[in-house]
Amino acid sequence: MIRSEVDAMIIVLKKSVTDEEKKNLIERIESLGLSVHLSEGKERTIIGAIGDESILQEKPITSMPGVETVMPILKPYKLVSREFQKEDTIIDVNGVKIGGNKIQMIAGPCSVESQESLTETAIEVAKTGTLLMRGGAFKPRTSPYSFQGLGETGLKYLREAKEKTGMMIVTELMDPRDLDLICEYADIIQIGARNMSNFRLLKDVGGVDKPVLLKRGLSATIKELLMSAEYIASEGNRKIILCERGIRTFETATRNTLDLSAIPVLKELCHLPVVIDPSHAVGRWDLVASSSKAAVAAGADGLMIEVHNDPQNALCDGSQSLRPSKYAELYTQLQTIAQAVGRSL
Numbered sequence: 001m002i003r004s005e006v007d008a009m010i011i012v013l014k015k016s017v018t019d020e021e022k023k024n025l026i027e028r029i030e031s032l033g034l035s036v037h038l039s040e041g042k043e044r045t046i047i048g049a050i051g052d053e054s055i056l057q058e059k060p061i062t063s064m065p066g067v068e069t070v071m072p073i074l075k076p077y078k079l080v081s082r083e084f085q086k087e088d089t090i091i092d093v094n095g096v097k098i099g100g101n102k103i104q105m106i107a108g109p110c111s112v113e114s115q116e117s118l119t120e121t122a123i124e125v126a127k128t129g130t131l132l133m134r135g136g137a138f139k140p141r142t143s144p145y146s147f148q149g150l151g152e153t154g155l156k157y158l159r160e161a162k163e164k165t166g167m168m169i170v171t172e173l174m175d176p177r178d179l180d181l182i183c184e185y186a187d188i189i190q191i192g193a194r195n196m197s198n199f200r201l202l203k204d205v206g207g208v209d210k211p212v213l214l215k216r217g218l219s220a221t222i223k224e225l226l227m228s229a230e231y232i233a234s235e236g237n238r239k240i241i242l243c244e245r246g247i248r249t250f251e252t253a254t255r256n257t258l259d260l261s262a263i264p265v266l267k268e269l270c271h272l273p274v275v276i277d278p279s280h281a282v283g284r285w286d287l288v289a290s291s292s293k294a295a296v297a298a299g300a301d302g303l304m305i306e307v308h309n310d311p312q313n314a315l316c317d318g319s320q321s322l323r324p325s326k327y328a329e330l331y332t333q334l335q336t337i338a339q340a341v342g343r344s345l
């Protein structure tokens with residue numbers, strides 16, 4: 001049997017669709033062995049049917065009550081594609097919205113090092129109006145002899161800093177065995193660049209009800225990033241934030257090369273919020289501001305910036321970390337740029 005090239009369809013429902021018709025449709029699609037992904041937008045409700053589409057072609061549902069049109073999703077990534085959902089996804093992180101008009105800043109140290117250092121940094125960062133803080137408790141280091149993070153102690157420090165500042169916690173999950181622990185503390189689970197293709201880990205975070213910040217792999221294409229996001233979405237979790245953090249090129253003047261055009265390209269191909277991490281992209285604190293400004297101008301929904309109260313003595317990525325005063329200066333400059341492009345910050 002020749003399998004259909006298409007393995008996902010969008011079923012656009014009529015504006016007048018009733019709950020009963022919707023229920024019947026869902027039951028019908030499921031009875032054909034396809035998985036159903038419902039998306040109830042402001043304008044329209046659509047059903048994504050994923051599986052062997054030849055079944056739908058053989059048993060057309062176009063004529064069922066409530067159906068307006070049936071269209072194939074041709075892209076290899078389905079649920080995250082713009083074809084599947086026209087409107088931008090806005091993710092509500094306990095009241096903080098990512099993907100809406102307001103550009104969200106995520107700031108804090110590369111790794112959580114001590115209670116004092118984290119709290120001092122967090123208090124300064126919060127003064128700017130920043131609502132999300134970053135800090136790794138489990139660190140993916142190139143060398144096994146480098147500082148690996150404080151583990152659960154680091155998570156506890158993050159919680160204390162959250163209690164003091166009200167900022168939400170973004171922290172990295174490296175190993176499926178730590179999923180429950182990270183879920184206890186994190187408001188957003190970060191999947192690092194090195195784990196973008198760890199499909200088992202992606203499926204695991206796809207199964208929890210927590211927003212995920214998915215960082216682009218060091219040498220990953222945009223399509224590969226979207227396929228990784230699809231892994232998460234296919235397990236049910238659609239609260240995905242994409243993060244461009246610089247890719248490897250032949251250039252050595254900067255740590256990586258920031259792919260700014262990834263912002264409009266991702267916006268065209270998918271409906272997920274896009275955040276830029278200029279710190280890991282450039283690798284130098286003095287280059288962070290220019291890339292941040294460019295990212296805001298190019299349409300980023302947020303920035304993730306490394307900030308440390310004492311960069312010279314940081315255990316990780318001190319050379320790319322801003323002092324809180326520099327971060328505050330940058331924050332003000334970014335507000336002007338955000339305004340110029342019709343956004344707030």
Ligand code: PEP
Pocket residue numbers: 110136140172191192193194215245280
């Ligand atoms: C980080 O943000 O802490 C980090 C390790 O970044 P990346 O995974 O992008 O290298």
Ligand code: MN
Pocket residue numbers: 110111280306316317
């Ligand atoms: Mn870092």
